Amino acid sequence: MAKVLTPEMYEMYAELRAKSMPSGFTLDFVIQTGVDNPGHPYIMTVGCVASDEESFEVFRELFDPIIEDRQGDYKPSDERKTDLNPDNLQGGDNLDPNYVLSSRVHTGRSIRGFCLPPHCSRGEHPAIEKLAVEALSSLDSDLAGRYYALKSMTEAEQQQLINDRFLFDKPVSPLLLATGMKTFLVWINEEDHLRVISIQKGGNIKEVFTGFCNGLTQIETLFKSKNYEFMWNPHLGYILTCPSNLGTGLWAGAHIKLPHLGKHKKFSEVLKRLQLQKRGTGGVDTAAVGGVFDVFNADSLGFSKVELVQMVVDSVKPLIEMQQRLEQGQAINDLMPAQK
Incomplete structure (x- = not known):
């Protein structure tokens, strides 16, 4: 700004x-x-x-x-791409679990007819809650789960959700909805009206993405059945609170052990060339602990959902290869990726 x-x-x-x-x-x-x-x-x-x-x-x-x-030189005249078919993703089902500790895909959605959270009225927050809970309660049995309202959640429940990485810090958002599968969650009234998350341990990003696509499709169908649509237009795609989340609003990533590469002087340049960004595993305000980084796509606009997940899948293997080289005391100059 x-x-x-x-x-x-x-x-x-x-x-x-x-x-x-x-x-x-x-x-x-x-x-x-x-x-x-x-x-x-x-x-x-x-x-x-x-x-x-x-x-x-x-x-x-x-x-x-x-x-x-x-958003990577995305022009005012550009129009977004769309592809929500997980079958179009190449690979991503066998990333080395010795380095990839967990995988996730998440996005946001805004409900047309309501202000976005920075300007929601006191009446809109509970209206969004009521609508979302009613819609999500109709999810298929394999996605059905339990609803947690922060105003009535116990300290023990809060801490358990934090431990499970379903809340990454002491919660400040008004509401949370999580499923019993513990791999598919929806946050309500946080930064966006809805935040849809698919997450699980290990390096099978393709499985995580497939579950994400299935759940997101069901959610959109349920809201349409109640005569509500998500905010969208051909240029900006799905409308969310922050310009960094426009378009697909999708973030795909993994928690990866990169203790040697993470200390290398060219680590930031490597991520930039791969169109990735990093943070600590506890969220945007944290640093890496034990050499474990949260690595995810840098842009969300101008690419389809499949392209963004593919970008992460294709980048994890070279990151691991660089880490392995450095573990053996070898140079990585010949492994430097070209700028995507």
Whole structure:
């Protein structure tokens, strides 16, 4: 946000500041998170949020260059790709479990007709909860599970969910819904209306992605049966709160043991060339512990869901090969990947 909204852009700022959404959402609300949080020690943050679908049009002079920069040169005239068929994924079912500790795929969805969480009214939060719980309670038996409301969850239940990696920190979001399978979850009213997550131990990302596709398809069908749609348009794809999550809104990744590579001076360059990013296993605000990194796709717009998961699948093996070389005290210069 700060890279775009420079002092030289004062005229644009003055023009956008005069605009307001019907809900009362203004430019000041759009940029407040970037003003309050001007930097982060591990990642380049976006620094702005939306209130609904129309925000990206009303404030497009600000959003378009931010999206283009954050989403790998995605132009205002570009249209997103779509592919939710797990059969089109090549490989990903046998990643080395000695290095890949767990795999996950997750995305967000926003329900048309409600403001996004940064600007939800007090009445919209419980309405979204009620609608989501009713819809998700109709999932097929293999996806059926238990609903947890944070306002009534015990400390023991909270801690167990954190231990299982279903809550990654003490919860601040209002609601959570998790299934008995413990591989498929839905968060409600967190950063987005819905956050759909498929996760399991080991390196079978293809199995994780297949479960994700099945569950997400069912969820969309259930909401349509209640006459609700998810926010979407041909240019930005699925609309979510943060511009970094537009398009597919999909993040595929794995917790990988890379103690040697993680300390190598070229690690960041390797990830950049593979179009990946990293963080600690406890979330965006954490560093790696014991050489274990959470590695996932850097972009979500301009690629189909299958392409994004394929990007991660194709990148894990060279990362492991580099780690193995370094374990043996050998150089990795000849293994440096080309820029994707």
